[in-house]
Amino acid sequence: MTDTIRAVRGMKDLLPPESRRWQQVEAVSREIFARYGYQEIRLPLLERTELFARSIGADTDIVAKEMYTFTDRHGDSLTLRPEATAQVVRAYLENGLHLGAGVKKFFTIGPMFRYERPQKGRYRQFHQINGEALGVDVPELDVEVILLLLDILKHLGLRDLELLINSLGCPVCQVDFKARLTIFLARREGWCDDCLRRRAANPLRVLDCKSQNCQALLMEAPLLRDCLDDDCRRHYDRVLELLSRFGVPYTEQPRLVRGLDYYTRTAFEVTAGGLGAQDAVAGGGRYNGLVKELGGPDLPGIGFAIGQDRLMEILPEQDSPAPPRIFLAALGPPARETAFSLLRELRRQGLAAEFDFQDRSLKAQLSLANRLGASFTVILGDRELAQGRVLVRRMDGGEQQTLPLDGLAAALAALIAREKDEHRV
């Protein structure tokens, strides 16, 4: 168009009716979180840059090139959060939540920011639903987190999801593995340019290169799971055992590495069709070194993030019935006066009511009522006003009845209640 101001690249307006579906997704999530004993925390969108630099890893793409970072008026370097886990840990420590014994379980929902080229399923402002459990490192908790995640997705009506899982081991295993992998990578020829770069910076990333050629070369690469020490091995085996026992289908993905440096042991991803190249709807894993890294005691943690924008893309259609609405159609100034008062009265009764703020013909008003999905329209003109009555029109059939203006709110409430009962049957 002309030079009207547009939304910033990679950021979108969320409009009705879609906004309603987002609310529904969030409501379902909250309900399932509550069932599993996870409580909501709401966190700032802005943090000191150092928090992310230290937790996510200075060499990761997120930190190296994707953060929205700026200096505030005080000279502090601040960053719009690119992910939630680091923040959750920060809040956990800052508020002394780690001091009590046992597991602490949280969830948080909100926007994250990464400066990337937008594409399908990837935006500069995107939205995550996060679950985090801190303080205990037992395989049962890993399984709980995965079950929780799958439960949410299932309650949202998603099917045909695939759970990919791997163990990244602990830092000790990783040192061993990286050494072996580095040797392997150096001995082979034919890596793509990106992998040559990764080989130097972070060899683990070579593992999930999408180039067919590199994947072929990787067929004989050492596997993380062969480098796990006894504890990590036992932990991983137990996770898999429990998943099997609960009948949760999974696919072991020995080359699943994930792009944040803090992951240890269990790492997982949920993928779905229909998302294009960005097919991960959710991902997560254990982060046993993170709390300590951020200055706290050596406490473990595990969590996941659901990509809400991607989730919305694959959500099955399901139209929720519109709430019953009453529309007030008024003809002429005196009737409009009465109608406006009546509008307030109906709403005070808890009824959803609306009227035409433009003074238009009855025809136009009924047409509006129809568009809004009103179940009843109250018609109020001079004739009705003179008799102290109104016409009440059912919008689905068109039958009309006359009701006294006195006590109209209660009468309509009764009508609506009966309506609801009938729908339930």
Place this chain on the structure above:
RNA sequence: GUGGGCGUAGCUCAGUUGGUGAGAGCACCGGGUUGUGGCCCCGGAGGCCGCGGGUUCAAGUCCCGUCGCUCACCCCA
């Protein structure tokens, strides 16, 4: 950052080898009912054809540039 595709009405899109007046469907407004919605019929409003430059007698159509959107790479949710 790199590459492909696309920018015509609020939305989805037509627009033939460049050739009188810029179109359709949906949505919107009005009429067909003196005070009665949906369906139907009639009418109306709404476009610097993304922007700038060039070629040409003539550009929505061809060329260059630019901005934007989109998909993909990188990487992740």
